[in-house]
Amino acid sequence: MTIAPAKAGWRFRQPSVIPGFGLTLGFSLAYLTLIILIPLSGLVWRSAALGWTDFFAIATDRRTLNALEISFGAAFIAAAVNVVFGTLVAWVLVRYRFPGRRIVDAMVDLPFALPTAVAGIALTTLYAPNGWIGHLLAPLGIKVAYTPLGIVVALVFIGLPFVVRTVQPIMEEIDKEVEEAAATLGANRFQIITRILFPGLAPAIITGFSLAFARGVGEYGSVIFIAGNLPYKSEIAPLLIVIRLEEYNYPAATAIAALMLLLSFVMLLIVNLAQSWSRKRYG
Amino acid sequence: MADPEIKSYEPHHESQSAAVTESLPVRLLLMAVAFAFLVIFVLLPLIIVFHEALAKGLGAYTESLSNPDTRSAIRLTLLVAAIAVPLNVVFGISAAWAIAKFEFKGKAFLTTLIDLPFSVSPVISGLVYVLLFGAQGLLGEWLKAHGIQILFAVPGIVLATVFVTFPFVARELIPLMQEQGNGDEEAALSLGANGWQTFWYVTLPNVKWGLLYGVLLCNARSMGEFGAVSVVSGHIRGLTNTMPLHVEILYNEYNAVGAFAVASLLAGLALVTLVLKTLLEMRYGAEIAATRGH
Amino acid sequence: MEVRVANVRKEFERFPALHDVSLDIKSGELIALLGPSGSGKTTLLRLIAGLERPTRGKIFFGDDDASQKSIQERNVGFVFQHYALFRHMTVADNIGFGLKVRHGPSRPPAAEIRRRASELLDLVQLSGLEKRYPAQLSGGQRQRVALARAMAIEPKVLLLDEPFGALDAQVRRELRRWLREIHDRTGHTTVFVTHDQEEALELADRVVVMSQGRIEQVGSADEIYDTPNSPFVYSFIGESSTLPVKVEDGQVWIADRPIGLSAPHAPSGDAVLYFRPHDVELLDGCSGCIAGTVAASRRVAGTRRVELEIGGERQRVEIELPVDHPAAQKSRVAFRPRRWKLFPAA
Numbered sequence: 047m048t049i050a051p052a053k054a055g056w057r058f059r060q061p062s063v064i065p066g067f068g069l070t071l072g073f074s075l076a077y078l079t080l081i082i083l084i085p086l087s088g089l090v091w092r093s094a095a096l097g098w099t100d101f102f103a104i105a106t107d108r109r110t111l112n113a114l115e116i117s118f119g120a121a122f123i124a125a126a127v128n129v130v131f132g133t134l135v136a137w138v139l140v141r142y143r144f145p146g147r148r149i150v151d152a153m154v155d156l157p158f159a160l161p162t163a164v165a166g167i168a169l170t171t172l173y174a175p176n177g178w179i180g181h182l183l184a185p186l187g188i189k190v191a192y193t194p195l196g197i198v199v200a201l202v203f204i205g206l207p208f209v210v211r212t213v214q215p216i217m218e219e220i221d222k223e224v225e226e227a228a229a230t231l232g233a234n235r236f237q238i239i240t241r242i243l244f245p246g247l248a249p250a251i252i253t254g255f256s257l258a259f260a261r262g263v264g265e266y267g268s269v270i271f272i273a274g275n276l277p278y279k280s281e282i283a284p285l286l287i288v289i290r291l292e293e294y295n296y297p298a299a300t301a302i303a304a305l306m307l308l309l310s311f312v313m314l315l316i317v318n319l320a321q322s323w324s325r326k327r328y329g
Numbered sequence: 330m331a332d333p334e335i336k337s338y339e340p341h342h343e344s345q346s347a348a349v350t351e352s353l354p355v356r357l358l359l360m361a362v363a364f365a366f367l368v369i370f371v372l373l374p375l376i377i378v379f380h381e382a383l384a385k386g387l388g389a390y391t392e393s394l395s396n397p398d399t400r401s402a403i404r405l406t407l408l409v410a411a412i413a414v415p416l417n418v419v420f421g422i423s424a425a426w427a428i429a430k431f432e433f434k435g436k437a438f439l440t441t442l443i444d445l446p447f448s449v450s451p452v453i454s455g456l457v458y459v460l461l462f463g464a465q466g467l468l469g470e471w472l473k474a475h476g477i478q479i480l481f482a483v484p485g486i487v488l489a490t491v492f493v494t495f496p497f498v499a500r501e502l503i504p505l506m507q508e509q510g511n512g513d514e515e516a517a518l519s520l521g522a523n524g525w526q527t528f529w530y531v532t533l534p535n536v537k538w539g540l541l542y543g544v545l546l547c548n549a550r551s552m553g554e555f556g557a558v559s560v561v562s563g564h565i566r567g568l569t570n571t572m573p574l575h576v577e578i579l580y581n582e583y584n585a586v587g588a589f590a591v592a593s594l595l596a597g598l599a600l601v602t603l604v605l606k607t608l609l610e611m612r613y614g615a616e617i618a619a620t621r622g623h
Numbered sequence: 624m625e626v627r628v629a630n631v632r633k634e635f636e637r638f639p640a641l642h643d644v645s646l647d648i649k650s651g652e653l654i655a656l657l658g659p660s661g662s663g664k665t666t667l668l669r670l671i672a673g674l675e676r677p678t679r680g681k682i683f684f685g686d687d688d689a690s691q692k693s694i695q696e697r698n699v700g701f702v703f704q705h706y707a708l709f710r711h712m713t714v715a716d717n718i719g720f721g722l723k724v725r726h727g728p729s730r731p732p733a734a735e736i737r738r739r740a741s742e743l744l745d746l747v748q749l750s751g752l753e754k755r756y757p758a759q760l761s762g763g764q765r766q767r768v769a770l771a772r773a774m775a776i777e778p779k780v781l782l783l784d785e786p787f788g789a790l791d792a793q794v795r796r797e798l799r800r801w802l803r804e805i806h807d808r809t810g811h812t813t814v815f816v817t818h819d820q821e822e823a824l825e826l827a828d829r830v831v832v833m834s835q836g837r838i839e840q841v842g843s844a845d846e847i848y849d850t851p852n853s854p855f856v857y858s859f860i861g862e863s864s865t866l867p868v869k870v871e872d873g874q875v876w877i878a879d880r881p882i883g884l885s886a887p888h889a890p891s892g893d894a895v896l897y898f899r900p901h902d903v904e905l906l907d908g909c910s911g912c913i914a915g916t917v918a919a920s921r922r923v924a925g926t927r928r929v930e931l932e933i934g935g936e937r938q939r940v941e942i943e944l945p946v947d948h949p950a951a952q953k954s955r956v957a958f959r960p961r962r963w964k965l966f967p968a969a
Contacts, residue, residue, distance in 0.1 A: 059433035060636070063674050063694050064514055065524030071427035074439075077420045081491055082445060085457035088467055092460050131366045138363040142356060150364070152607040156371050159599035159606075161553025163573040164592040167580050168374035171381060178373065203370050235351055264450025267555030267573065271580065284452035288560060291456065296465050303453045310448065515674055516707035518694045520721030520776055530724070534711040 093304035096297055104301040109277055110286065113302070116194060117283040118309065121262030124201030125209075125255045131202075132209030132258075133251060139210075140217045158207045162267025169200055170272040192274030197282060200268040205258030212254035216247055248324045256317040263310055378596045381589035393579075393587040394594070401567045402575035402591065408483070409558075409571060410551045413490040417547055418540070421498025425536075426528075429506035430514070440503065446495045454492045455560025458485055481563030486571065489557040494547045501543030505536055505617065538613040542606065549602040553595055624684055624779040624812050625650045626671060631680030633666055640666045641836045643680070648780075648814060653806050655823035656816045658833035659859070664816045665784055667833070671814065672782050673697045684779055700773030700811070702783040706765045708757040714768050715740045715753035721776035743771040746805065763794040770802075774809070783815035787822065799826055820860050824848065832856050854966045857897045864940045866896045866913070866933065867968065875965065878934045883911025883959055893968035898960035901926070901943040905950050906957045914957040915940065922946065931956055 059067065093101065104110060139151050157165065173180045173190040180191060190196050220243065228238045266284040273280045283306055290299035351359070383390055393399065424443060428436055446454060460466050462479040472479060479485045513535060517527040533540075555573040562569040570578065572591055579588035609617060626648040633641040641663045648654055656664035669675045671682060673694035681690045689697055708717055716723075718740040722731050731739070744750050747767040757765055766786065773781060786802065787795040803826055806813050817823050823830045824844040832839045832847060832855075840847060840856045851857040858865075869876040873887040875896065884896075906912045915931030918939060922928075927944045942958055950956050 059431055061676055062431055062511075063518055063676075064430045064511055064527075066426060066528070067431050067433075070423040071431075071433070074420060074424040074427055077423075078439075078442060081488070081495060082442070085461050085492070086445070086449075088460045089453070089457050091467075131363070134359060135363045135367060138360050141350065142360060144360065148607065148611075150367065152603050153367060153371050155603055155606065156375060156599065159549050159553075159602045160375070161555060161573050161576075161592075161595045161599070163555040163576045164378060164553070164595045164599075165374060167576065167588055167592060168378050168381075171377055171585075172373055178377065179369065199370075203374065206370065260448055264448075264453070265556075266450065266452050266559075271577075284450050284556065287452050287456060291459060291560065294465070296460065296463070299456060300460065303450075303456050306450060306453065314448070512703055512705060512707040513709060515694075516701065516703055516772075517709075517720065517724075519672060519674070519699060519701040520724065520772065521695045521698070522720070522724040523695060526724045530720070531709055534709070 089300060089303060089307075092296070092300045096301060100297060101301050101304075104298050105305055107298075109281070110283075110298075110302055110305070112278045113281050113283040113286040114305065114309065116197065116279075116281065117263050117306075118313075120194060120197040120201055120282070121205075121259050121265075124198050124205055124262050125259040127198070127202050128205045128209040128258050129251055129255050132206055132254060133213050133247070135206075136210045136214040136217055140214060154210045155207050157203050157205075162204070162265070163271075165203055166200065166268040166271035169203060169268065170196070173199060173272065191272050192280070194273075194280050196272035196274065197269050197280060200272050201258075201262040201265060204265050204268055205262050208257035208261060209251070209254035212257060213247060213250045216250040220246060245324075245327075249321055252317060252321050252324060256314060256321075259317075260310060260314065263306065263313075375596060375600075378589055378592050381585055382593040384589075385586050389586050390590050390593075393584070393590040396587070398567045398570070399575060399587070399591055402570045402572045403594070405483070405486070405570065406552050406572040409486055409490050410548055412487050413494055413551045414544060414548050416491055417494055417498050418544060420495070421502055421543060422540070424499045425502035425506050426532075428503050430511060443496050443499050443503075446492055451493055451554065451556030452560055455489045455557040458488055458492075458561050480561055481565065481569055483569070485561040486558050486569060489561045490551045490554055493554050493557045494551045497547035497550065498540065498543035501539050501546070501617070502536055505539040506532070509535055536616075538609060539617040542609050542617045545602055545605055545609070549599065552598055626780055626812060626814070627683040628667070628671065629681045629683065631667075631670060631677045631682065633663075633670060633675060634678045639678075639836055641670070641677075644836075644838055645680075646831060646838060646841065648812060650812055651810045653803070653813045653826065653828045654815075655827035655830045656814065656833060657818070657820060657823040657830050658839075659818060661835070662833040663836040664818075664831075664833045666836075668782050668784055668814060668816050671780070672699045672701050674701070698776060698779050700776060700778030700781045702766075702769045702773050702781070702786055704785040704788055706757075706769040708765055708769060708772070710757050712756075713753060714744070714749070714755050714757070714760070717757070717768060718743055718772045718775050720772065739775060740771075743775055746774075746809075747771045748801075762790050763798060766790065766798060770805070774811070778811065781811040781813040783813070785816055785818070787817075787819075795822075802826065824860075832859065834859070849962070851897075851964070854895065854897065854969075857964065857966075862900055863897050864900045864942065866938055866940050868894050868896045868965070870894050870965065877913060877938075878936070881911055882913050884963065886965055889965050890967075894965045895968055896960070896963055896965055898963040900928070900941050902961045903942050903958045904961050905944070905948065906959060909957040912957045912959045913940075914955060917954055917956060929956060 096104075135154065139147065139154075170177075170191050172178050173183075173196060175181065175184050175189070175191070177191070183190060188195075190199055224242060225238055228242045233241065264284060266282070266288075269282055270285055273282060273285075275281050275285060283302060287299045287302050287306075290296075290302065350356070424439075427433075428440060459480060461468055462472060462485065463469050464473070466480075479488070513531050514527050517531045522530065553573055554571075555577070558571055559574055559577070562571065562574055564570060564574060564578065566578065572595055576588050576591045576595070579591065628644060628646040628648075631641060631644045632639060644663070644667060646667075656667055658664045666675065670677055673689065673692065677690060681688055683689060684697070709720065712720065715737065719736040722736045722739065725731075741750070741753060744753060747770055749764060749767055749771070752760070752764070752768075757768070760768065766789075770783075770786075787798055790798065799822060815827075824847070827844070829841060829843055830847050831841050834855045840852050842850075847856065847860055851860060857863045866877065868882070870886055870889045870891050872891075873885055873889070874881045875884040875886055875889075875894075876882065913931075913933060915933040917929055918932045919930040920927060925946065927946050927948070928941055929944055929950075930939055930941050932938070933940055942956075944950055
């Protein structure tokens with residue numbers, strides 16, 4: 047279409063015969079504002095009201111720093127574990143045919159459907175020193191429950207579906223011909239996977255990682271049972287918020303929450319940059 | 330007039346050419362690792378819930394479920410879901426209609442905002458309401474003066490649940506309705522239907538399976554939410570304890586059978602959700618669109 | 624019902640899709656909007672339907688200003704390109720939908736709606752398929768259900784957007800003839816959009832040729848084909864050959880010689896000569912004709928296409944010869960267009 051630009055006023059929406067725009071957008075915005083935006087901005091307002099010195103004092107408090115380190119560190123390790131095993135699970139589900147594949151596929155969503163408190167007590171019971179898995183690990187000197195390792199285990203459970211469900215659809219779309227082409231050009235299986243398949247999956251893997259990571263940082267229910275919750279050692283940031291709230295120390299709770307949001311935001315920014323880099327490179 | 334019946338189907342590639350798959354031992358090894366991982370991290374936690382719940386026999390199980398505090402926790406959980414889910418359904422439909430059927434400025438931004446609750450820790454989702462309605466909160470004084478109880482009461486629990494389950498229905502419907510376009514609605518309007526008739530007779534039937542899918546996930550999360558609800562509930566037994574919170578209390582009291590009995594109900598809910606979800610995906614995959622995941 | 628489009632302009636975002644378009648459609652007429660994609664034909668159709676609102680200008684149904692009416696009030700039958708059949712409704716429910724959503728006394732009882740639906744199914748030759756769902760129909764059958772659904776509301780005008788676009792060639796030809804029959808029987812004022820000139824010329828009483836948001840020409844198939852009034856119409860409809868020429872003293876010249884065509888009313892200066900490749904007169908000698916060397920010769924079905932190089936600038940032009948014509952064997956061919964037209968050089 048050859049179209050000459052013409053002048054027209056700024057328009058909030060393009061005209062359409064479909065009715066109900068004002069009603070639905072108005073209701074949606076009102077609901078969004080009441081439920082999400084006002085409460086969240088209350089958090090921002092409260093932490094701004096703290097002032098720099100107070101905020102800085104809370105933020106650099108040893109216990110706060112340790113809790114943040116544990117939350118972000120454990121979430122990072124768990125997301126990394128899930129990248130490896132989640133991608134493997136996705137591969138097996140997409141590429142191999144075996145009886146019960148549907149059931150295994152559905153099982154991947156269990157961590158998403160199972161309430162976190164239930165997951166928490168179940169994992170704790172499994173990994174306690176006398177539990178089904180715990181008693182196997184105890185002779186090896188490995189303690190999971192009531193240690194930081196327990197936090198990682200809980201976050202691996204929570205994050206698994208995020209990686210699998212992001213990678214799986216992209217894996218399904220891979221064109222077999224590309225692999226066959228690589229094979230005709232003399233590449234062996236390992237080369238095909240590392241040089242042809244993996245680069246194509248990288249953006250999805252990064253997305254899956256960041257979703258699992260973000261979920262892990264904020265996770266509360268499944269972690270508090272298994273973590274042991276020792277201050278400075280196995281106390282996660284969300285729990286510290288709850289503790290501060292129970293002490294009626296609203297400023298501290300607010301500051302830690304604001305800090306968490308800020309850090310998550312920065313992490314996601316980094317992930318987005320990594321993603322756009324890998325998209326540019328691998329398309 | 331002879332138009333042949335047109336049916337499209339794609340051949341399903343079951344077989345893999347030898348060049349593009351791994352050798353049998355490698356395949357078996359990969360499958361073994363994947364299954365072992367899933368068994369340890371997913372299946373065992375599920376099994377142990379029922380194992381522990383029934384550890385002292387069926388009698389102890391049913392007895393702990395008939396405890397009045399447990400009963401009231403179940404009632405409260407159902408009540409909260411019965412309020413939160415319909416609210417988010419109305420919002421989801423409304424937001425999807427505005428976003429999918431119209432072009433307007435700031436649409437992408439609005440879509441991002443809707444996903445916001447997913448990137449906030451559940452504890453923070455509860456905290457924001459404490460900051461708003463708590464004794465030291467922005468509205469705390471006013472609420473107290475007027476004798477309105479929001480925090481540590483059902484309204485607070487409902488609000489926190491609505492917050493964390495906010496995006497489920499909307500994010501399911503938005504891509505679905507966008508994909509379906511406005512053609513059917515324009516056809517209905519040109520045939521004389523008004524807006525409400527168009528929605529009721531044409532749009533809703535077109536998205537009903539996607540809507541059900543969203544409701545399913547929204548419901549599972551609202552019944553199972555722990556962190557956000559825990560912050561606003563106050564843990565008053567028999568009054569503001571939902572099932573997940575009751576699990577925590579019983580567990581911390583070393584009442585393992587009681588805790589796992591309630592947990593088994595929640596696990597049952599999760600299993601029902603998964604089965605329905607899988608059935609929906611199998612039967613109506615195309616009609617709930619490629620928006621699986623979270 | 625007469626439809627009058629008066630000075631309509633339509634902009635999307637900031638870009639005009641239609642510039643100042645006017646068109647009178649007579650009652651009972653079958654009219655085609657023909658043009659390449661992006662020419663604005665679908666926009667014009669959607670404006671008539673009320674699916675879009677004009678940025679400027681008005682649309683009249685009879686003497687009523689329809690621009691002020693909502694789509695529901697306009698009472699138009701619109702057949703969508705991809706039919707937009709409601710897939711969760713049976714064929715009968717689809718056809719009856721427009722009657723079912725009426726309010727008050729204008730809404731016929733259920734039995735009457737059913738009767739009307741099966742009557743329309745008879746008309747579109749799909750009797751007995753009432754209980755089927757759209758997914759169980761072939762493309763051509765869906766097309767006919769869509770038409771029946773549009774006619775069920777007794778529309779003032781029937782509007783069809785690329786009605787046969789999604790069908791294969793065979794079905795398309797059959798439906799074309801069938802649509803003409805239905806139109807002649809029911810007498811609805813009908814407007815359809817197409818990018819297929821064969822379809823437009825064969826089916827329509829009048830064809831509206833559009834390009835770049837403007838109407839280029841309106842006329843019967845004969846008028847459009849025989850007397851195109853713009854270079855666009857000349858080259859868009861049927862085949863055409865062109866040659867750059869000069870007009871001097873009422874004569875048409877190529878390079879330094881007149882070619883025996885007189886154009887007493889054309890202004891002097893550079894121009895482009897348009898003619899149909901098959902509509903030429905072959906000549907032996909050459910004083911006052913176009914002559915060129917044969918550059919390529921192709922056999923196309925019943926005729927032979929010859930590409931000639933003309934004059935010092937080696938301008939190429941294509942003409943069509945009978946297969947057995949001796950000229951095809953020669954290396955030089957001379958001809959003169961029988962029917963032609965001059966347009967000012969671009």
